Amino acid sequence: MTQQPWSAVRETHIGSVFLVGDRAYKLKKPVNFGFLDFTRRETREQVCHKEVALNRRLAPGAYLGVADVTGPDGAVCDHLVVMRRMPDDRRLAKLVRDGVPLRDTIHELARLLARFHEQAERGPAISAQATRDAVRDRWRASFAQVRAFHGTVLDACTGAEIERLAEDFLAGREELFTHRIGAGRVVDGHGDLLADDIFCLDEGPQILDCLEFDDTLRWVDGLDDVAFLAMDLERLGAPELGEELLNEYARFSGDPAPPALRHHYLAYRAFVRVKVACLRHQQGDPAAAELARAYAEITVRHLRRGTVRLILVGGLPASGKSTLAGAIADHLGATVLRSDRVRKELAGFPPEHSAPDEYERGLYTPAHTEQTYAELGRRAEKLLSYGETVVLDASWNSADRRADVIAVSARTHSPLAPLRCWAPETTTAARLASRGNDISDATPEVARRMALDVQPWPGAHTIFTAGTEEDSLIQALAYLG
Structure with a gap:
């Protein structure tokens, strides 16, 4: 020492x-x-x-x-x-800057915070501070204070984007916050977890300086609480430690929060520090302006990553849409809803049940198809309201059905990304001929008839799917941003 x-x-x-x-x-x-x-x-x-x-x-x-x-x-x-007095050389922030191996320390902190939140006080008054509207009010109060620094300390365009993205996320996610309250996730927490205030001692971590001047700022979702420290670790140049902290906290607390909510709370905590840095700048701290801008970059980065999206992956049979939909979902941590699976589930059949038939016959009559797409939209809307990005895998040949999901996108404030898969007919024919155990029942004849009924899809991004899965994914991610 x-x-x-x-x-x-x-x-x-x-x-x-x-x-x-x-x-x-x-x-x-x-x-x-x-x-x-x-x-x-x-x-x-x-x-x-x-x-x-x-x-x-x-x-x-x-x-x-x-x-x-x-x-x-x-x-x-x-x-x-x-x-x-705590020893400065055991300050977590210093250990991070010095590149000290901290994986075990992060695990210990995650376990400590999960136990702290499990034992923390709960109640109606505490829960009321973590409703969607309460969280939005806190954002808006910070917006109001920071706007005075737009154009001087902060870039005005960045400030406007932060406000827009935060408001859009909150507008469509009331059910998510209500569910978190019902699951007992809102606690009397710490409220100000910063690496500068944590000391890694032989007897275990000592976490100092919780918020004491306003109870309502300490009454938060446990994920919101721990996200402050994860954000601070990112600001110190160790985003991998922040991610490890959140992953381990989720494991110890059993918290199944969607990735979008993680990103939202990381952004919120970074914006709190934007506000503090602006106030310090106003008090005469010359270094505070640069710090405010650094925190604003973290804020906007996580708000972008936390955007809840509705992604349509369409195309004719064997165009590669299911393969691409799965790859996108794996990459983004999203949920896939596949029309073939939902259609059979509604009919009472297991997904692997084989039910080939003529075009628009059997399970594929217009009535069955209408029911299938309506159910896709219903499930998607529920998942989007809970903060889950959704990938809808279906043909999307009908403009009316696309209009229905556009309405779902609008109601949940979830940007829509339409992707149309295309491959040459020789490629799709070879795929149809070589299909083994696939839940799709499409035959070459059905594919030919469907191709005659495709309605124009303006605005859809065409993905060339005759190459590898990786090639298709790269194209899709370029459109998704």
Whole structure:
């Protein structure tokens, strides 16, 4: 362990920390930022005591109590949180920057946070802070504060894109947030998990500095809580550690959250730091502007990656659409809904049941087909509302059926990506002739008749599928962005 200076002073936008010997003393600044107001001494005293009580949940040996500050006349004029001083060289942020192997530490932190959230307080008042509308209100409050810095600290176009992407995600995902509340995922958490405030000691990680000045900012989805630290690890140049943290947290907590929600909370936490950096810039910190821009890049990157999309993969029989749909889903972590499978399920047959027939006969009458596409749309809408990107694998020959899923896309604020698979007739004929155990019942004659009924599909991106699966996927991803 390296020798620390005997004394030092650290500043944040809301307080000062005085490091003296083996103690740290935290003083609250008498500031009012709207989301907190420390201008009254009595408020600062209450917050100091609350800070000690709350932080003892994750660092019981670090928080020693509250000391009064007296003036020359002996009257109390302020208050200090008294802490055991942590060794700087064991700070998680420093270990990350130094390239120290941290996989075991990340696993330990994930286990600790999962257990902390499992034991954390829950209740109606806490859950109310993690509804879709409550999350949106927090975003909007931050938008309002950051807009003043558009064009100076932040690029105005980036700021506008952040607002648009966040609003679109939230507009279509009310059911997702309601489901999270019903599953008990909303807790009285930490609220401000940063690598600078975590110390990796022999007795285990010590997690300091939870949010104490506003309970509602600490009442969050557990994934939202841990995403703050994952985002901070990414900002420090270790995105793989952030991903490992989220994966291990999901394993220890049994949390099946969709990838889109992970990205949304990573973006939200990065934008919180955008706001803080802007406030620090306003206070005269020259380095804060660059930090705000770095956090904004993280924000927009995760909002883009967390966009919930509806992807249509269409084409004639043996055009390679099912192969491409599966490859896209694997790459994006999306859900595939295949018309052949849904059609047989609705008819009460297992997927492998063979039911070939003439064109528009048997299971393939217009009525059966209408029912199949209606069910595809219903299931897709449900999954999209829960934050799952959906790939719909069907022929999509009918303009009316495409119009129905366009409406699903609009209702769930999920961008639509139409992809039309095409291969030469010699290729599709060879594929049809060599098919083995496939759930599709299409015959060469059916394929020929279907080709005569294809309605124009303006706006669809054509994917040439006569090559390898990888070639087709590369083309599709280029369109998907």
